Amino acid sequence: MKQHSPPPRLSLRGITKQYPGCLANDDVHLDIAPAEIHALLGENGAGKSTLMKVIYGLVKPDRGEVLWDGLPIEVKDPAQARKMGIGMVFQHFSLFETLTVTENIALALGDDAGALDQLAEKIRTVSEKYGMTINPEREIHTLSVGERQRVEIVRCLVQNIKLLILDEPTSVLTPQEVDSLFITLRQLASEGCSILFISHKLNEVKALCHNATVLRAGRVSGECVPAEEDTTSMAKLMVGDDTPVSTTYPKKLRSTPLLCISDLNLHSDDPFGVHLKHINLTVNAGEIVGIAGVAGNGQEELLASLSGEHLCPDGKTITFAGDAVADLPPDQRRRWGLGFVPEERLGRGAVPEMSLTENALLTGFLSGLLSKGMVAWKKAETFADQIIDQYRVKAAGRHAQADSLSGGNLQKFIIGREIMQNPKILIAAHPTWGVDIGAATAIHKALISLRDKGTAILVISEDIDELFLISDRIGAICNGALSPVKPTPESSIQELGRMMAGDFSQSAHEGSATL
Amino acid sequence: MDIDLITNILYAMIRTGTPLLIVALGELVCEKSGVLNLGQEGMMLMGAVVGFIVTLLSGSLLLGFILAMVAGVLMSLIFGLITMELSANQVATGLALTIFGTGLSAFIGSEFVGKPIEGLDPVFIPVLTDLPIIGRMLFGQDLIVYLSFILFGAVYWFINHSRPGLVLKAVGENPHAANAIGLPVFKTRYLAIIFGGAMAGLAGGYLSLAYTPLWAENMSAGRGWIALALVVFASWKAERVLLGAWLFGLASILHLVFQGLGFAVSPNLLAILPYLATVVVLVILSSNQTRSRLVAPMSLGNPFHARG
Incomplete structure (x- = not known):
């Protein structure tokens, strides 16, 4: 265990969360000191999102406790998390498109927002201080993705923030925007704010973070100092030893x-x-x-x-x-x-309510799954089984509904379906x-x-x-x-x-x- | 056209528009939260019949209006429970509510059809009532009409200038994002549904206690539907709801106007005007995707599931 003179800003002790059919978090421990930039590394489905939702009060853990500045607390809802000084930047932004920047931020601040014109002034000051200029009067739908992320971050900064959680923040940014985001985050940390940086991009973690906790299949699989590791060793912690990583x-x-x-x-x-x-x-x-x-x-x-x-x-x-x-x-x-893998998996790549066999049939019907105009179910089932097998799709079987799969597994299925049709x-x-x-x-x-x-x-x-x-x-x-x-x-x-x-x-x- | 005729037309326009205005304000707030309640007609009828019976038996108009609102609220709570707790389809539930309310009100009120009561009297505001043309229209009405002016002001201010109004709009646009930043989605939607119910009940009470002080089966005669159309016509803006309600009110008394002027136009033909106007507005709105996407509450009609 690391030794810090003050108690950690946030300390998770044995967090466990069981979902039906999936142990999302299993006895997870995590410490973040004041002014520390801490990485939470893990593949999709490793339990990062669940853990983060526990911290932010969106999910109640089955077991385990959360310590804030050394004192045990129970975070009941996001409003309480915000009051404690926890800010969160979501991967899928939680902004309201028809409202202005100021109104959006006012909503998140609750009763502390005060008068809108004063808040707008504050937004302007804060955003300039951290090098993220935004115009408070603009409506969200007129902003680019990068600008929207700034709004989310500024929304956290206008409050008295002690812990900022960022969920895969760089996935929507250009490399240059990533650089300037990192400058902002370092500045923030140097002022004493703790940062929890959730990512699966090893290079970024290496460049930015002081410490890292790695999750695999819901458990902590290792802790490390990213600057002292190479990306291969961290990747091994993420995926286990037997998978070739590069x-x-x-x-x-x-x-x-x-x-x-x-x-x-x-x-x-x-x-x-x-x-x-x-x-x-x-x-x-x-x-x-x-x-x-x-x-x-x-x-x-x-x-x-x-x-x-x-x-x-x-x-x-x-x-x-x-x-x-x-x-x-x-x-x-x-x-x-033509084979086509669309961006949206549910709704365009697959029909959520249909089984995997039926979804396989949707584009696979051209490659011999029909006989005399009727569906050859045996062949369709074999085809679905082949995809599941070859692409290691984790599903309850070919009868599983498409929307019961995790995003990554459904993606494997859709890609497999298209590739196997040559x-x-x-x-x-x-x-x-x-x-x-x-x-x-x-x-x-x-x-x-x-x-x-x-x-x-x-x-x-x-x-x-x-x-x-x-x-x-x-x-x-x-x-x-x-x-x-x-x-x-x-x-x-x-x-x-x-x-x-x-x-x-x-x-x-x-x-x-x-x- | 002489002055008297104009004065009377304007007076009748406001009077006819008032129940529409009240229901539509309720529905506007409800839809702003992302909930589409098609049960307006049923809630109005329940308000009308309950208000009438209570006043008939107790002799108190005030009690009649209050219980009319309570009836509307209870009806809206049925809708709320089914759509919010059980995540049922809002459109189907709303339709069922209208059918239910129509039937139940006819059943409850069958004994009371045609019985007379003393309706709500106009309250003349001294001096102002005597203003030419607009005096009667704005200052010679009954208390519920004045109340509808106040309600409009309150709803307008609430939606455009208050913080809870901002929360309401946010919940209606993206309930998931609202939940993620800790806004009370369920509470907001419930309150909006309840407000819609109270307004529909009040409007129903207005019909049976003031507009035509008697109870007749199905006496709302489609006003709940007109109010729904009105909210779309107004493109979800309070000030346009006010204007639209009075316009629709004018449209429904136009046949009287035409009679007065000596034209014979079928009242049925004129009755389609509000719907025609709504269709025209819908066409104009949807001709421009930007407008249509930004104007309506984005999550309108979508159930919100509690987090797992």
Whole structure:
């Protein structure tokens, strides 16, 4: 145990929380000192979220106690947590889109908010002090994702804050935004505020955090000082010893265009949508092209155009091996040989109330699961079993409803379903989002072997490390425009970060078409 | 058209618009919290019949109005329990409430159909009543009409300027986020539902105790539905609810106006005007996605499940 002269700001003692069929937290101990930046590391499903909800009073633990400044307390609800000085920045922002920044913050402050104009002044002062300028009068729906996160953080800072909890805060930020967030957090810690930084990104934890607690399957699997560890040893703590955690894949450059997008423009009807501007992109047979970008920069619109959910009047805007398809609906594109993994798993990737077999059938019916117009249930069940088996989907069986799976497991199932149909073109949004490292490696390997069979693969992801790992060529989308797409070895994280922020400087004037 | 006719039209417009205004204000607050209660008609009828019977038996109008509101609240609590505790579909539950209220009020009131009571008298405010044209309209009405003016002011201030109003809007936009920052989602929605019930009961009482002081089966005659349309027509803004209620009131007395002017237009034809206006507004609203998405409470009609 670490020795601190004052008692830890927060101390968790033997926290245990059992959900039906899942032990989310099992005897978890955790200490955070004042002014300490503490990392809570773990894969998806390791129990990080549950633990954090226990601290914030959203979940009541079955056993264990919480000590605050050395005194045992029971956090009944978020309001009490806030009064104690605990602030939380959620992964999925808890902001109200039709209200202004000030109103949003006033809501969270409860009766301490005071008059709105004074609060606005305070917001301005605090946000400038920590280098996160925001305009208090703006309505949330007009703000970018990065700005929304600032609002969440400032919302915690305007109160007397002693512990700030951040849940995967960097997943929505460009690398440059991550850097400035870290500067803010260090400043905050130096003033005595404790920070609990929840993440699965080892590099960030190494760069920022003083201490780390690693969770695996609900238990503390280790504690370490990130600066003194290398990422491999921390990854081992996260996933266990037997899983290979890092590999590299050979990069290939190909020249047989399979998927071509030429001058795609799309005017989004969604008030919060993005208009696509002159998108040009070629994906060759046997290569993986990766598109990075902060969420909400046109990814959804691009995906909708590619899947066929949004039809273009001119079919030649998008071609599959020369066939004009931009005016064809999704099923005809699939018949051609398109595989598609959408961003939303529930609702678009899978029907929540249907069993895995039925969900497998939804896109798999083209590959021999029908006979004379009737469903061949035996074959469909075999197909579902194969996916579950091969992608190690944790589920109660092929009869399990899709919404009973955890996000990561459902993702494995959907990816597996598409890959096993051997598509000629595969479009995958966030292929490993929320998936543990072991399974992510399996998905990466499957993608690479699909590539080597000659499939053209387009991956759209917010995870830059992943894109550098698997992409043969790489680019970024920002505000509906696509950057030049370069061979991965010729690009760098810094350059990609600039492109994600909209700076396509090097070839902006020659047009964004490459290859 | 002479001055007297105009004065009378304006007077009748406010009078006819008042029950609509009261119900619609209740429904507005309810919908702002994200709850769509289609049971307005049923709650109004229960308010009307209970208010009438109580006044008939006790002779007290005040008691009649109070118990009319209580009846509305009890009805709304049925709705609240089913939709909030049991997470039932709000639309289906609301429809059931209307059918239930229509039937139950007819059953309770069958003995009392056509019996006379002394209705609510107008209270003339000295001097102001004698103003030309608007005097009768604004200052020669009964107490419930004056109360509806106050209610409008209170609801307007509550929604736009008070902190609980902000909480109400937040809960209606995103109950999960509201819960996450510690706002009382259930309490807020319950209170909004109860307020809606009280207002529907009051409006029902107004019908049977003041507007036409008698009880007749199904006497609300679709006003609950008009009020629902009115909230949409007003694009969830209190000041437009006020304007819309009076406009709809005017629309429903237009046939009298036309008679007065010597035109014969079927009152049934004119009765479609409020609905027609609502359809037009809906079309205009949905023609622009930005507007339609920002104008209605975003979680309207979605149940909120308590955390696991």
